[in-house]
Amino acid sequence: MSETLARSASQPKAKYAAGIAGGGNVVREIDHFMQGVVNRNPHETEFHQAVFEFVETVMPYYLDHRKYMDARILERMTEPDRIVSFRVTWEDDQGVPHANKGFRVQFNSSMGPYKGGLRFDPSVNASILKFLGFEQTFKNALTRLPMGGGKGGANFNPKGRSDAEIMRFCHSMMTELHRHIGESVDVPAGDIGVGAREIGYLFGKYKQLAHFYTGGVITGKGIPYGGSEIRKEATGYGVVVFTEEMLKKHGKTMNGKTVAISGSGNVAIYAVQRAMRMGAKVVTVSDSRGFAHVPNGFTDESFAVLQDVKENRRESLAKFASEARGATYHAGKSPWTVPCDVGLPCATQNEIDEQMAATMVKNGIMCLSEGANMPLTAQAIHVLKDADVIFGPAKAANAGGVGCSGLEQAQNAQRLSWTRDQVEQELERIMRSIHEQCVEYAPVRSGIVDYQTGANVSSFARVADAMLAFGYI
Ligand SMILES: NC(=O)C1=CN([C@@H]2O[C@H](COP(=O)(O)OP(=O)(O)OC[C@H]3O[C@@H](n4cnc5c(N)ncnc54)[C@H](O)[C@@H]3O)[C@@H](O)[C@H]2O)C=CC1
C-alpha cells in the first residue's frame, strides 16, 4: 500500500471505525481490501483515493450483508468493465501535427448505458479517469435514472488554442470515439475543458460518421440541436439546491451566509448565480493561477462581467477582477484562506488538503459541499467531519449535471423539448430525492448528518443489488 494511503488508512479511519460495532475488524478489512486495489492498480493514486473514500464508509455495511461479500461485489465493482485508449492526431494552425492520448473508461453498466463526461486537460491519465468513472457510477445511481458510469477525455490542453484547433482536435477525437459510444451504449458529455463549443464539434463529427441524427448519443448539446434547457446551469444550481437541503435539515439556510467558491468554469459560475438567488453573499471565485476576492459579495453587475469574461471572451479571471467593481485578484493564492460560512469547491480534485481544511475550520466554516469531483483529500474530509462541519460529498452534491443530462436524453428519446421551468423543477426534485436517500442511510453524529456515509452506502446498495441480479458477470 502506498505511504500516503497507508497514512490516511491508519489514522482517521481507525477513529471513525471505532464508533462501529466490530471496529477493529472493519479497519483490518478495509486495509486488506485496499492492499488488493493498490496491487491491482499500481501507481494510480487518484483511483486508490476514490476507492478508499468509498470503502471506508461502506465496509461496515458490506460486512453486515453476506450476500454482497459472497459475490465479491466490492472487488467486482472496483474493476472497470473496460478501458479504451487511443491516439488522437491533429494539426495546429501552423500545420504542425500533434498526437494526444484519448480514453474512454466504461466503468459499470449495471444501471444503464455508461454515462459521464469527457475531460480535456494535460493531467488526464488512466488513474484520473478511473477515479472519475468509479465516482460517476455511484453518483448516477443516486439520480435513480437509468445510467451506468463512465468517463473519458484526453491529455490535450485546450488553453490558448484557436477555435479551429479545438475543432480539429474534437473531430479527430470523435473519429475513434464514435466506435465505442451510442445512445444505448455509452453517452458522453462535458467536464473540465469540454463545454458547449466542444460538444458541438464532437456531436457534428459523430453525426457525419453515423449517417443519421441520434441526439441521445451525447449530452450538453446546444439548445438548437437537441440540448436541454438548464443543462448548462444544472451542476452549479444542483450543488446549491443540495446545500440548501442539508442546511434546512440542520435548521439553517443559505440566506445571509457568506459563501466562498473555487473555480470559475461551468460549475462555479452557476453555483455563484444560484447562491446569489438564495440570498447568500458570494465572496470568491478562482482559477489555476489565483483567486478573485469580492469582499462585499457578487452583484448582478459583477456576475454579468464574470459570465462575459469567462463564457464569451474566454479570458482570465485576473481580467474579470480588473473590470468588476469591488473585485481584486490574488495571484498564487487559494480562495480557502478567506473566511466563509459555506464553502463550495468547484474547480478540480484535491484542491483542499488537511492543512487547508484546518484553516477553514479555524475561520469558522460550518458547511462544505463538493461541486468538483473529489476536491478534498481523504484527510481533509476527516478534519471537517471531526469539527462537525456539515459535509456534502460530490457524488450527491454535484449530481445535478448528470441528472439533467438524463433529462436531456429523455427529451431526445421523446423527440420533445421541455420548458425551462419543467426541467428546473425536475432537477430540483432529483436533488431533493438524493438528499432524502443520503439521510435514509446516514448515521448522525453530534447532531450532524453523515452525508458521506449516506451517499456511499445508498448508492452501493443500489448498484450491488443490480449486479447480484445478473449473476457472476
Ligand atoms: N460540468 C459538469 O456538468 C460537471 C462537472 N463536475 C466537476 O466540476 C469541476 C469543474 O468542472 P467544470 O466547471 O465543468 O470545468 P471547467 O473547465 O468549466 O472549469 C474548471 C475550472 O477549474 C479551474 N481549475 C482547473 N484546474 C485547476 C487547478 N489545478 N487548480 C485550480 N483551479 C483549477 C479552472 O480555472 C476553471 O475555472 C470538475 O471537478 C468536474 O469534474 C462535476 C459534475 C458535473
Ligand SMILES: O=C(O)CCC(=O)C(=O)O
Ligand atoms: O452530464 C454528464 O453525463 C456527466 C457529468 C459529469 O461528468 C460528472 O457528473 O462528473
